Amino acid sequence: MRPAIIIWKQTLTALAALLLITPFAAAAQKPAADAKPAVAAASPASAPLPKLWHIDAKHKDFRVDVKGDVFHAEWVNLPAQAVKQGAYIRTTCRRSGTKWVGTSNVHQEFADPKAPAGKDVRKMCLLTVRFEVDSITSEKITYHSEVMRDFDFAKCQVLKTAWEQFAWVPKK
Numbered sequence: 001m002r003p004a005i006i007i008w009k010q011t012l013t014a015l016a017a018l019l020l021i022t023p024f025a026a027a028a029q030k031p032a033a034d035a036k037p038a039v040a041a042a043s044p045a046s047a048p049l050p051k052l053w054h055i056d057a058k059h060k061d062f063r064v065d066v067k068g069d070v071f072h073a074e075w076v077n078l079p080a081q082a083v084k085q086g087a088y089i090r091t092t093c094r095r096s097g098t099k100w101v102g103t104s105n106v107h108q109e110f111a112d113p114k115a116p117a118g119k120d121v122r123k124m125c126l127l128t129v130r131f132e133v134d135s136i137t138s139e140k141i142t143y144h145s146e147v148m149r150d151f152d153f154a155k156c157q158v159l160k161t162a163w164e165q166f167a168w169v170p171k172k
Helices: 002-029 080-085
Strands: 052-055 060-067 070-075 088-096 099-111 122-136 141-152 157-170
Touching: 060 088, 070 099, 080 099, 088 122, 122 157
Parallel strands: none
Antiparallel strands: 052 060, 052 157, 060 070, 070 088, 088 099, 099 122, 122 141, 141 157
């Protein structure tokens, strides 16, 4: 009789855990109440999109192209030294409901945060981070992307990320 009691207790524990977790999992999958549908840049009724976009916070310019359900962006104002090293940021997203979902491939130089004072240790790393475009108009592209919070310099590996909101405006 004892084994049947143990199995019954395990079953009740598993069921209780499932009942507690299910509402949180369902809530995590619901879109935000204030989510706005992304404007399809390729639609005939919308104004044509500028090709060059700027983000002040990062001092970077990106060439953006939207064709059908595919969004592409590439960093274009790279410093000369970065060009020589083969640096780039390339983003590709596919339309998914009201937004575009994809990744950014980042190949650029990173500094060793643990290098001794006065010693500048750097190396090129290739990283991939998640990227989601929330809305596209001819005046603004809003998106959010993973940003690094912790990084293993020796392995060129992202250990911890967080999502941050950004916006691009047309380059003037």
